[in-house]
Amino acid sequence: MSDIQTVQVNLEDRSYPVFIGRGARHELAAQINPSVRRIAVVTQDGVPAQLIPEFADLETHTFVIGDGEIHKTLETVQTLCRSFSEAGITRSDLVLGVGGGLVTDVAGFTAAVYHRGLGVMHVATTLLGMIDAAIGGKTGVNIPEGKNLIGAYWQPQAVACDMDALLSLGERDLQCGYGEMAKYHFISRQDLSLLPLGQRIARCVQIKADIVASDERESGQRALLNYGHTLAHAVEIATNFTMPHGVAVSVGILYAAHLAQVMGRIPETRVQEHYDIVHGIYNLQTALPADFDSAAAITSMRRDKKALSSLTFVLDSKDGLQIVDGILEQDLKQAFDALRSRQG
Numbered sequence: 001m002s003d004i005q006t007v008q009v010n011l012e013d014r015s016y017p018v019f020i021g022r023g024a025r026h027e028l029a030a031q032i033n034p035s036v037r038r039i040a041v042v043t044q045d046g047v048p049a050q051l052i053p054e055f056a057d058l059e060t061h062t063f064v065i066g067d068g069e070i071h072k073t074l075e076t077v078q079t080l081c082r083s084f085s086e087a088g089i090t091r092s093d094l095v096l097g098v099g100g101g102l103v104t105d106v107a108g109f110t111a112a113v114y115h116r117g118l119g120v121m122h123v124a125t126t127l128l129g130m131i132d133a134a135i136g137g138k139t140g141v142n143i144p145e146g147k148n149l150i151g152a153y154w155q156p157q158a159v160a161c162d163m164d165a166l167l168s169l170g171e172r173d174l175q176c177g178y179g180e181m182a183k184y185h186f187i188s189r190q191d192l193s194l195l196p197l198g199q200r201i202a203r204c205v206q207i208k209a210d211i212v213a214s215d216e217r218e219s220g221q222r223a224l225l226n227y228g229h230t231l232a233h234a235v236e237i238a239t240n241f242t243m244p245h246g247v248a249v250s251v252g253i254l255y256a257a258h259l260a261q262v263m264g265r266i267p268e269t270r271v272q273e274h275y276d277i278v279h280g281i282y283n284l285q286t287a288l289p290a291d292f293d294s295a296a297a298i299t300s301m302r303r304d305k306k307a308l309s310s311l312t313f314v315l316d317s318k319d320g321l322q323i324v325d326g327i328l329e330q331d332l333k334q335a336f337d338a339l340r341s342r343q344g
């Protein structure tokens with residue numbers, strides 16, 4: 001068990017460790033505040049029960065939430081709060097999210113609002129959760145107008161990226177993780193694919209931890225983590241969430257590359273490097289959904305919560321990723337044409 005790696009998220013008095021490796025879930029017990037009496041585990045039916053750690057001497061209550069983005073709602077949060085209350089969970093107890101990004105976003109948000117906030121830890125059980133969703137304190141739920149439009153910043157007290165979880169993960173969910181992993185290649189400008197998986201996960205966690213530590217509330221640098229996400233959110237809404245997040249991100253990354261090229265920010269060779277990583281290394285989907293309506297997507301992107309006064313994108317340049325405001329509609333359309341023309 002000594003091959004557990006630890007990455008620290010440095011946020012002064014809210015700093016916390018992220019444990020990475022097989023069996024990492026067992027590291028959490030030692031992090032629990034002595035005043036905690038009860039653990040409110042939030043999980044899903046599809047998450048293998050053995051991934052829920054055991055805590056001697058603590059009363060553990062398990063709450064199962066629904067699967068899929070349609071359950072990432074305020075209604076689910078309310079149901080959880082009512083169940084917590086019935087089970088006697090108090091503000092000195094602890095919420096433990098055991099699941100993928102959906103579970104940790106919902107568990108985190110519920111922890112942020114129940115009794116005006118109680119402690120939360122996570123066992124991330126999907127690759128996407130490990131390298132992204134469970135770290136950094138962004139929590140929230142969807143509304144029909146957009147994903148994650150209601151939420152709060154609420155940092156966990158510790159996170160376990162337990163690689164035992166990867167053994168049961170389906171191909172589709174692994175691909176989702178690779179979609180987010182691909183984005184770290186462009187944020188860090190490193191070829192992470194040379195690292196063995198455990199070290200690669202730890203490196204992604206480190207990149208995210210450093211960004212979160214420098215810009216917790218997304219006033220600048222943290223927005224770079226949204227690379228590929230502006231279109232991804234629009235694609236998810238257009239497909240009624242049938243296209244998974246990480247796969248939508250992979251298409252979004254390629255769209256962003258084309259947009260950057262249309263705007264004269266990067267040469268064609270750099271667009272090709274995007275395909276080499278997204279498609280070549282991670283073998284991810286590079287096509288828009290068949291009946292995708294790009295005009296509707298442009299409207300949807302304008303509503304994206306990252307749009308400030310006008311449409312904002314994270315775009316590549318010779319100096320790396322940058323946040324770019326005021327994108328022209330004609331460039332957006334041209335980038336869709338370029339993306340489609342590569343889909344043969």
Ligand SMILES: NC(=O)c1ccc[n+]([C@@H]2O[C@H](COP(=O)([O-])OP(=O)(O)OC[C@H]3O[C@@H](n4cnc5c(N)ncnc54)[C@H](O)[C@@H]3O)[C@@H](O)[C@H]2O)c1
Binds near residue numbers: 044102105
């Ligand atoms: N808060 C953030 O910073 C952040 C960042 C990225 C993504 N997200 C959010 O994360 C969510 C997507 O997360 P996801 O891709 O992990 O999907 P998910 O949480 O929906 O999980 C996908 C599926 O895998 C199942 N599952 C989970 N662990 C498993 C395991 N070990 N073995 C077998 N099945 C398992 C789940 O039950 C579910 O059916 C989205 O809602 C997205 O908005 C949040």
Ligand SMILES: [Zn+2]
Binds near residue numbers: 132180229245249
């Ligand atoms: Zn994402």
